Amino acid sequence: MGTYIPSTDQQKQEMLEQAGFSCFDDLYRDVPEELKLKEELNLPDGRSEMEVKRFMKALSNENTVYETVFRGAGAYRHYIPSIVKSVVNKEEFVTAYTPYQAEISQGVLQSIFEYQTMICELTGMEVSNASVYDGAVAAAEAVSMCVTPKKKKVYVSKAVHPDTMKVVKTYSWAYGNEVEELDLKDGLTDDEGMMEGAACVVLQQPNYFGLIEDISSLVEKAHAKGIQVILSMNPVAMCALPTPAEYGADIAVGEGQPLGMPLSYGGPYLGFMATNSKLMRKLPGRIVGETVDHEGRKAYVLTLQAREQHIRREKASSNICSNEALCALTASVYLSAMGPQGMKEVASQCYSKAHYLAAELEKAGVRRIHSGDFFHEFVTECADPEALNEKLAAKGILGGMPVEGGILWCCTEMNTKAEIDALVQEVSR
Template sequence: MGSYVVSTKEEQQAMLKEVGLESMDQLFSEIPEKVKLNKQWKLPEGISEMEVMNIMEELAGENKVFSHIFRGAGAYAHYIPAIVKSVTSKEEFVTAYTPYQAEVSQGILQSIFEYQTMICELTGMDVSNASVYDGATAAAEAAAMCLQRKKNKILVSRTCHPDVIEVMKTYCYGNGTEFQVVPEKDGHTDLEALKQLLTSDVAGFYVQQPNYYGILEDYETMGRLVHEAKGNYIMGCNPISLAVLKTPGEYGADIAVGEGQPLGMELGFGGPYLGFMAATKEMMRKLPGRIVGETQDKEGERAFVLTLQGREQHIRREKASSNVCSNQALCALTASVYMAAMGKSGMQEAARQCASKAHYLQKSLEEAGLTLKYSQSFFHEFLTETPVAAAQILDALEEKGYLGGLPLGDREILWCATEKNTKQEIDDLVEIVKEVCQTWN
């Protein structure tokens, strides 16, 4: 049996004696006899650390690790600078609780304050919270921020990530908010339909930049339409793209959210990731979750604290703006270290290379016989139609160690390239695709 209990059996007996008991069972005397756990329950006996490692290594070995990844769709393979892991594995950060005790938590509080600043810089917004669970829950929380007495409808564009749409729908089901999806037209939000759907009861509209197909939409017009209808404009953004693309702040968004995973987090089969949330000053007090503020101690020394806690569940209970308690603090730290390590020029370079490589991939795939489905400008993802079954292309790639794009239909593939992919890698991938197309077409 493995154990992290410190006391030996003898010490335990001595301590029992000191509290006036004879056996461990007496500690649980309030538990009704008839439901006490039978000793024969089905959990196996404990094993040694070495055996645990062997079992878990074997399980990890049953997954295929791709060395060449051309799939995104909400989770992106970027290069992670070495310093990121070195910082985020420091035990003071890893094993701390939420920084309730400010005097011994200045390091974590300051790191969150710095994170909030970087998120504001990236999004062009006024204020940021300390994070929520992921991009999808950030979108759902943002929608909840917009609700008012006579505005109880949320609109979402069909061009958003399907998981984001579904999570927002689930949250709306929860609190009884009307939820409607704005249809798409040729890979972007159907603006005519949006106009029709923007009735006076719309609290907020959510759209994604770049959208699920990688496309950059007309965010200016959509923002104007939403504001004309007196609704709030929520933009979900890829954080790396924001180093070179117009920010939600510049588009006049009221709330900016997004999936922070590209900022130094592993793919990790979907989590833990990071939901970032930023808003205008006007909406500051509606933000959910922790927020860190700067103040001073009695000596005038700069100090940081959790602040504006009047919004939160531990104070407001059923009147709280959200139930968020634990967030993704260590992931927020990861994002900060990533952004600091990359710096302004590194972030811009990563974004530019994502775009360069994705566009080179797109042109090369067209030469191999695939066609681009939508012609609008895109960032680092794009949708192609395939002359043969998508599965045939993807199976052939998988065999050679390439994770190809995500099949969205029998003959549609959503591709992604990042700064991590090299020209050689792209050329090799295209050769394989070409061969499949020639053989089967």
């Protein structure tokens, strides 16, 4: 059996006796006998490290790792610079707890402060928190910031990611909010359904079908009806398209996975949230602030804690305690390595390659089903997406995501022209 207990049997006995016990069973005197397990747990025998590694390797080999990926749909394969892993694997960052003890946690606190700054720069918003669980939860938490006892109606565009829709609905059901879906026209959100009296609307840019929504116009219409706008936006797209702030959104949220996190079968990912100073005290989760120590030196601390569960208990703005700090660090290192030029280049290559693929497919007779412009994903018609994907899988390609009316393709900077040309050949064959 494997173990991480350092004390020897002799030491354990000494410790037991010193503390006034004769054996381990004495330690559980308070546990009623009839509740205790009578038999060993029905688990396998413990293993040595080498056996564990072998076992895990075999298990991981049962997953297919595709050479080429043309699928996004909420999880994107981007290039991750080598420096990212190297920094994020530093044991101090990996093994620390939430930085409650500021004096010995300045490193992690500063890294979060820098992360908050970068999220503000990307989104154009004024304040960011230190992260939440993922993009879908970020949208649900943002809804909680907007609803009031008098305004509990929430609109959600049918063009948001299906998981975002589900999570917003689940959180809303639990809290007692009413969710109404906004219909689509040619794949884009139709504002017709929005009526006065609602608390907020959740939109996504680019939307689930990859389309670039006319967010400015949607914001204008929502605001005219007193409805706050939560915009879930792809952080890479923010480097090319107008920022959530430029669109006029009240709260910017999104999935930070494209910023240096591998696909990882769905997690850990990173939910980011940013807003204006007016809504600052409604933000959920940890926030790091700059202050000074007793000698007047610059210092970072967890701040605005009066919002949080450990102080406010049932009156807190959210229950969040653990977040995705290491993923926030990942995003910061990624953004530092890419720099402003690198990020613009990623965005530009995503856009250009997706447009090249769409044009080549069109030439081969495979048409898009929507007319509007898109960022790095788009839907084409496809009679049998499952069959097509099976054919592609045999060539080492993860094909697009099956969606209603066709198949959702994605390109990032990772897809070479040769890969795209090969895909077009396979699809049109």
